[in-house]
Amino acid sequence: MATLEIRAIRKTFTTPTGPVVVLDGLNMQVAAGEFVAVIGPSGSGKTTLFNIIAGLETPDAGAVVIDGNDVTGCRGQVAYMPQRDALLPWLSVVENAVLATVVQGGDVAAARREARALLADFGLQGWGDARPAMLSGGMRQRAAFLRTVLWHRPVMLLDEPFGALDALTRAQLQQWLLSLWDRLDRTVLLVTHDIDEAIILADRIYVLTPRPARIALEVRVELPRPRSYALVTDQAFARLKRQLQAVLMEGERYA
Numbered sequence: 048m049a050t051l052e053i054r055a056i057r058k059t060f061t062t063p064t065g066p067v068v069v070l071d072g073l074n075m076q077v078a079a080g081e082f083v084a085v086i087g088p089s090g091s092g093k094t095t096l097f098n099i100i101a102g103l104e105t106p107d108a109g110a111v112v113i114d115g116n117d118v119t120g121c122r123g124q125v126a127y128m129p130q131r132d133a134l135l136p137w138l139s140v141v142e143n144a145v146l147a148t149v150v151q152g153g154d155v156a157a158a159r160r161e162a163r164a165l166l167a168d169f170g171l172q173g174w175g176d177a178r179p180a181m182l183s184g185g186m187r188q189r190a191a192f193l194r195t196v197l198w199h200r201p202v203m204l205l206d207e208p209f210g211a212l213d214a215l216t217r218a219q220l221q222q223w224l225l226s227l228w229d230r231l232d233r234t235v236l237l238v239t240h241d242i243d244e245a246i247i248l249a250d251r252i253y254v255l256t257p258r259p260a261r262i263a264l265e266v267r268v269e270l271p272r273p274r275s276y277a278l279v280t281d282q283a284f285a286r287l288k289r290q291l292q293a294v295l296m297e298g299e300r301y302a
């Protein structure tokens with residue numbers, strides 16, 4: 048587990064109509080082993096933030112710091128699960144899962160053994176040799192998640208991991224992630240549009256303003272763990288949801 052700090056990150060894109068400031072001095076801190084969710088209006092810069100943390104984009108100013116080390120612009124420091132599952136269609140579930148080890152020239156045989164040992168935990172027992180096209184949407188997301196976990200980075204970035212799924216599959220995967228969570232021991236930053244999802248999964252939530260993204264609200268989710276989906280009917284849950292909705296709607300009004 049590791050700490051993650053975003054220090055005064057600023058990012059501007061050059062577009063045909065002029066420069067667009069996407070992130071404007073954004074600060075965030077994620078403690079070791081903490082699960083933090085980021086909610087924000089569409090286009091507020093969440094994916095840009097993740098690309099910067101993953102070293103795929105360089106900020107104009109500011110720093111990404113992991114465990115006290117400045118890793119701004121460095122790739123390979125975090126495990127990143129992008130919005131689309133991005134499984135390679137010609138590879139089996141296991142071969143997709145061990146891709147990071149293959150790319151990094153690690154011990155692939157050991158990674159394959161580890162992937163097979165985890166298949167049951169990821170609801171993929173018996174599907175290790177199947178190609179992605181044979182899997183349901185929920186199974187594909189679990190396979191992509193297995194790949195992210197096997198990256199063996201103490202910090203994981205999850206960008207809308209359940210965004211493309213129907214409501215029932217999504218709720219099932221959230222429940223599954225809750226039950227798996229305790230055993231993973233990772234620091235997580237999750238982007239989601241789904242307020243329920245953020246409350247159910249996270250220890251803390253950042254709400255972003257419309258572009259340029261700044262922090263509109265930071266709240267701690269004081270609901271006890273282990274949590275279950277039944278929480279959505281809880282009064283404390285409803286109160287927090289109303290608070291988050293109000294801040295998001297206020298932001299949209301001035302967008």
Ligand SMILES: Nc1ncnc2c1ncn2[C@@H]1O[C@H](COP(=O)(O)OP(=O)(O)OP(=O)(O)O)[C@@H](O)[C@H]1O
Pocket residue numbers: 060061062067069087088089090091092093094095096258
């Ligand atoms: N390479 C780029 N060049 C120019 N503009 C860009 C580039 N990448 C992103 N943008 C712009 O930056 C803004 C933020 O995009 P980003 O994808 O980070 O938002 P987001 O919050 O992840 O959106 P969503 O929730 O819809 O996925 C958008 O207006 C987008 O058009």
